[in-house]
Amino acid sequence: MKKIVVSLLIGLFTVGLSAQNIPNQIQKSVVFKDEYKHSNIVLVEDDGSGGVLVVRSYQGGMFSSGVGYYFERYDSNLKLLKEYEYEMKYSEVEKQSSVLGLITEGNQVHIIDFLYNSTEKAYICSSLTANNNDFQFSKKELFRINSEEIKQFGFFGFGSSFDNDSGASMIINEDKSAFAITIDIKDKNAETHQLFLFDNALNKKFDHTFKREIKDRKFSYENIDVSKDGNTLYLLGKVYTDEKKKKKEGGKYQFELTRITKDSEKTQVFDTNEYFSASLKTIVFEDRLTCIGFYSEKNDNRYKGISYFELDPVTLAIRKSKYNPFTEQFIIDKYGKSKDKELKNLSFRRILITPTNEIIFNAEEYYITSHYVANQYGGTWHYVYHYDDIVSAKINSSGEIDWARNINKRQATQGDESYISYTSTLKDNDTFFFINTGEKVKKLSNDRIQFGQTSTKRSNMNIIRINQNGDIDYQEILDDKDNEVPFMVSDGAITKNSVFFIGRKGKKKQILKVSL
Structure with a gap:
């Protein structure tokens, strides 16, 4: 299958770097x-x-x-x-196929596939399973849904939560011991999803129909999480109700968190009072359930700080509600001086949990700009995808900010986005970010730095570390002159204390x- 490109590279190329203080x-x-x-x-x-x-x-x-x-x-x-x-490979009657995700159990690898069979007029979810020693695949049907029940066919990213209502998605729990699949069901009068929960050996634990008596456009899914023990689903939605329309201040919506088990369904309603919050992310612990996100005092996309809700994981009783403004250190990181200004265009990235169950909440300034270029045929629109500053904050078990930092970065692309943005991970209580930059780190005012543009032609890999006290240092670990290929820094895969890139x-x- 593969051809060795350079004969001199036969064998292993290993380099140990320990410059500065980041082994x-x-x-x-x-x-x-x-x-x-x-x-x-x-x-x-x-x-x-x-x-x-x-x-x-x-x-x-x-x-x-x-x-x-x-x-x-x-x-x-x-x-x-x-x-x-x-x-x-698919037959002529198998259409609209897509892999929802992969999961392992021991030495077994399962590919979870979802497709439409035009002869049987059904959407069928199947597993393709093989032992990782011989890779002899066998197929097993997990479930099927008649085509007339499906509202709209669409898919989301690998193992990710979703923020759109149509299609199918697969969600894997933190311990990779269980996964859920959710399918949007056609219903004119109610928002309806069919949920299936399996363990990683493909045993079905239960299936459940979630229904909210409200029109689709007024209900937006935030995310679905599977508990660590693999027995419970938590579904978070953002709901625009007639009652909330009458609010004088804050977002005119409410959040609804639903706990689903084999035998029960329970919902807790809460809102952000006089504040605005575009979205929240659920994080499941054994002894608590948290919803975390950015909040604003003005509108849904200009942020003042981080909101935190803590609920009982069984009863869903609300224990705490906190609104933490960004710290003075964070504002100085961002602007070089203390400045009363809200941020915009923040998108959730990976959320990390420390060994002592504190939350590292990571985000990035992401937005799209466009411009029109005229030509002899009329013209075309060009879109630029911007991945700017990294935002990272540590939230302690009381729901308060221990530290918040802004890492200045300016990166944009009209092509492959895999070489920009970042991958983040934890080791012990330190947070690490892997980014590419195509130029020397830029010095800003007030002892600040900024990481700049990268490309497939010039791409140096850096590690940025934020320690448990919120102090930042960084180090270049790969120079593009020493690499035959640039690495896709936003697509890192993590196992134990190592990160893999292609x-x-x-x-x-x-x-x-x-x-x-």
């Missing part, structure tokens, strides 16, 4: 070529013997059709031991492992 180790696979240009890491799992299983999705382009997965086993030195290509330049590819 890390860099390991790279050999550079290789796949038949398909586009490839992303979708799963990394320890194999129990010091090595890892890496699963990469691929898809063909204009001149090479095909969709599937590469399964690769590497030893502890990133030497390839075994590889297998699995192409997703690099690509044309059909050339390479796996990178950074151990903290």
Whole structure:
């Protein structure tokens, strides 16, 4: 399947870096070529013997059709031991196919597939399962829904929560012991979703019909979470009711959190009072349930600080409601001086939980701009995707901000977004961000710095660390002059204390492992 690009790279290329105060180790696979240009890491799992299983999705382009997965086993030195290509193939009657996600159980790998069968006039969800030693796949139907029940067909990202109402989505719990699948159901008078909960051995725990007697446009799903024990679902929605329209101050909506088990459904209603909050994210602990997000005093997209709600995970009784304004340190990070100004365009990124159950809440300034370019045929619109400052805050168990920091960054693209933005992770109580930059770090006023633009032609990888006290340092760990390929820094896959990235330049590819 693969061709070695440079014979001198046979074997392992390993470099240990410990400059400044951020110990890390860099390991790279050999550079290789796949038949398909586009490839992303979708799963990394320890194999129990010091090595890892890496699963990469691929898809063909204009001149090479095909969709599937590469399964690769590497030893502890990133030497390839075994590889297998699995192409997703469908019959003529199988339409609108999409993989919702992957999950493992022991040495079993499950691909969860969802498609429409035109002969049976049904949407069918199936698992494709193989042992990671032989990769002999077998198929098992998990459930099916008649086509007339489906409202609209659409899919969301791998294992992610969703913020749209149509389609199908797969959500995996923190321990990867269970997963849920939700399907939007056609209903003119009520917002309806069919929910299915499975353990990672594909045993169905229950299915449940969630129905809210309100029109679709007035109910927006925030997210669905699966409890750590894999027995409970939590569904958070943002609801625009006639009662909330009469509010004099704050957002004219309410949030509704529903707890769903095999035998029960219970809902708690709460709102943000005189504040605005565009969205909230649920975080499930064993002894508490939290909803966290940004709030504003003016409107839904200009933010003043971080809101925090704590509920009992069983009764859903509200224990705490807090509105934490951004800290003075955060404002100085952002503007170089104390300034009474609200932020806008903040989007949730990965939320991390420390060993002592504190929350690291990460976000990024993300927005899209457009401009019209006239030509002899009339003209075209060009869209630019901006990934600017990183926002990170530590929320303690009382719901208060221990620290909040702003990392100045200016990055934009009209093409592949995988090389910009960032991947974040935790080691002990320190938070780490991996970013690319194509130029030297820029010095700003008041001892501040700014990370700049990157591209596939010039891409240096940096680690930024925020320690448990909120202090920041950083270090360049890869110089683009030493790499044959740039690495997709926004698509990192995390296992234990290591982060895996894939690099690509044309059909050339390479796996990178950074151990903290």
